[in-house]
Amino acid sequence: MDMTNHTNLKFAIFGVGGTGGVIGGYLANAGNDVTFLARGAHLAAMQEKGLTIHTNHRGDICIPKVKALNAADYHETPDVLFVCVKYYSLETAIALARRVAGPDTLIIPILNVFGTGAVMQEKLAGLTVLDGCIYVFAKRGGPGIIEQPQEILRVFYGFRPGEDRRLAAKAEALEKIMRAADIHAHFTDDIQRDALTKFSFVSPMGAAGLYFDVTSEAFQVPGEVRETFIGLIKEVEALGHAMGITFDRDLVATDLRLMDAFAPGLTTSMQRDVASGGPSEFAGLVSRIVTLGQKYHVPVPLYTKIDTWGKAHGLA
Numbered sequence: 001m002d003m004t005n006h007t008n009l010k011f012a013i014f015g016v017g018g019t020g021g022v023i024g025g026y027l028a029n030a031g032n033d034v035t036f037l038a039r040g041a042h043l044a045a046m047q048e049k050g051l052t053i054h055t056n057h058r059g060d061i062c063i064p065k066v067k068a069l070n071a072a073d074y075h076e077t078p079d080v081l082f083v084c085v086k087y088y089s090l091e092t093a094i095a096l097a098r099r100v101a102g103p104d105t106l107i108i109p110i111l112n113v114f115g116t117g118a119v120m121q122e123k124l125a126g127l128t129v130l131d132g133c134i135y136v137f138a139k140r141g142g143p144g145i146i147e148q149p150q151e152i153l154r155v156f157y158g159f160r161p162g163e164d165r166r167l168a169a170k171a172e173a174l175e176k177i178m179r180a181a182d183i184h185a186h187f188t189d190d191i192q193r194d195a196l197t198k199f200s201f202v203s204p205m206g207a208a209g210l211y212f213d214v215t216s217e218a219f220q221v222p223g224e225v226r227e228t229f230i231g232l233i234k235e236v237e238a239l240g241h242a243m244g245i246t247f248d249r250d251l252v253a254t255d256l257r258l259m260d261a262f263a264p265g266l267t268t269s270m271q272r273d274v275a276s277g278g279p280s281e282f283a284g285l286v287s288r289i290v291t292l293g294q295k296y297h298v299p300v301p302l303y304t305k306i307d308t309w310g311k312a313h314g315l316a
């Protein structure tokens, strides 16, 4: 039984880009003990003048003094380690968790790639890795700056089936702390369902967005882009069913509702990474569905088409 006092949790945020900047920034702004683990000019700027989040819905959130360190210089044991790097940086997050996490640390990856928690847990025996996901639009502006142009901010996290729930009380307390910091947090009983539900939006939007080279408004009108988006959602849904996941809502209707409420010009973080010419999460967000389709004998023709196209264009 975990008997710790959960009112003052110590947070470490690994990766202070769009997601880590927002999660950590909101938590720090609400007075929580947050250490940002970053690097380069971004780290130097945070150490000098703190972190600013530019938002449209509540103006600038300025946290003039933050605890910011290079990950190698962090020697504490956090209560909660949020993993907010891209999938291609996951190994560094695993190495960090192995070094700093203790038996009472909740490790929560919020990556878009479904199944990241299980991948980490396999390499972090004896530690507690949950799964998580986040709905947010955010990216790094300049050094020390995060841009969050849309109000949406929801974080789901929870234990996978069969996982040791010894730290459940801490996970529950975390939900309250995050909500008090204006993050719509959900400590869910079915993180597989909720993470795949999120995935059923971001992966089809990213895959079709890349393939057709379009942004949100193209999905909002009848035509090939919207039809492809719908088809990809159905493939994820079929795969989920084959994996034993029961959804609590109609994924197509839910995802279309979300999409139709978006401002024009929005893209996924994967599209932005591809546009900037750097590495992307294509392997985790697109190719992986093809592999899972083969494993679970679920036909995924649209994913297969876009995966083949992406590989031919050097995306995987």
Ligand SMILES: NC(=O)C1=CN([C@@H]2O[C@H](COP(=O)(O)OP(=O)(O)OC[C@H]3O[C@@H](n4cnc5c(N)ncnc54)[C@H](OP(=O)(O)O)[C@@H]3O)[C@@H](O)[C@H]2O)C=CC1
Residues within 6 Å of the ligand: 014, 015, 016, 017, 018, 019, 020, 037, 038, 039, 040, 071, 084, 085, 086, 087, 089, 092, 110, 111, 112, 113, 134, 135, 136, 137, 138, 139, 140, 269, 270, 281
């Ligand atoms: N951005 C968004 O709106 C959303 C993103 N997601 C998902 O969240 C996950 C994280 O994405 P996002 O926050 O956008 O990613 P970003 O690229 O914006 O941020 C990741 C940050 O991690 C930093 N980083 C990587 N390795 C290290 C290291 N060794 N030491 C210190 N810092 C490091 C990067 O630094 P550097 O710049 O120096 O490389 C970067 O600042 C992804 O899976 C993404 O798909 C989900 C929902 C929305």
Ligand SMILES: CC(C)(CO)C(=O)C(=O)O
Residues within 6 Å of the ligand: 112, 134, 135, 136, 137, 201, 202, 205, 267, 268, 269, 270
């Ligand atoms: C769904 C979306 C587009 C915003 O939460 C996202 O997850 C991303 O940009 O990666």
